[in-house]
Amino acid sequence: MFKEIRIHGRGGQGAVTAAQLLAHAAFLEGKWVQAFPYFGAERRGAPVKAFARISDGPILMHSQIYDPDYVIILSPELTRVVDVTEGLKKDGFILMNTTKKPEETSLNGQRIATVDATGIAIELELLVAGFPVVNTAILGAFAKATREIKLESFLKAIRQTWSGSAGEKNTKAAELAYEQSIKGW
Numbered sequence: 001m002f003k004e005i006r007i008h009g010r011g012g013q014g015a016v017t018a019a020q021l022l023a024h025a026a027f028l029e030g031k032w033v034q035a036f037p038y039f040g041a042e043r044r045g046a047p048v049k050a051f052a053r054i055s056d057g058p059i060l061m062h063s064q065i066y067d068p069d070y071v072i073i074l075s076p077e078l079t080r081v082v083d084v085t086e087g088l089k090k091d092g093f094i095l096m097n098t099t100k101k102p103e104e105t106s107l108n109g110q111r112i113a114t115v116d117a118t119g120i121a122i123e124l125e126l127l128v129a130g131f132p133v134v135n136t137a138i139l140g141a142f143a144k145a146t147r148e149i150k151l152e153s154f155l156k157a158i159r160q161t162w163s164g165s166a167g168e169k170n171t172k173a174a175e176l177a178y179e180q181s182i183k184g185w
Helices: 015-028 076-080 117-123 135-146 151-161 164-180
Strands: 002-010 032-038 047-055 070-073 093-097 112-115
Touching (some): 015 032, 070 076, 070 135, 076 093, 093 135, 117 135, 117 164
Parallel strands (some): 002 070, 070 093
Antiparallel strands (some): 032 047
């Protein structure tokens, strides 16, 4: 049995890297993994999707994820232009980057957690071309909200991806989001 994660973001927010880091962290825990992107218009700001699968055994399926267990939303504005809940399993869960509490979102009625990943990225100056990159923060919140992957595994994956101050800032983002995320159920 495996878990499927679909990540919705905008080009430049780090959705693809988030899927890769999620898979890397799960791999560090001995799980089998897949991570892959889906691009439409490849430009900064355009809606993008990335996917990850994690399992205790081999994953033989190699397709886009249509019925995710988890949906991660990096840009709350996407809920107005993309059906982010499409195919979400009945007991599925949504994690959204927003300043709102779960009950204040447009997705009220869903199992949801929220975190201000953008605020964390701005505070830590995790910016590319002036835009906040929220991927590592959202993964810290994912660790807390789902318990699928330990925060320590995400921190190790981040440190193995970036060294120096970039690694320090990204691990701090994950830790802050872990502390600040809010569950709505």
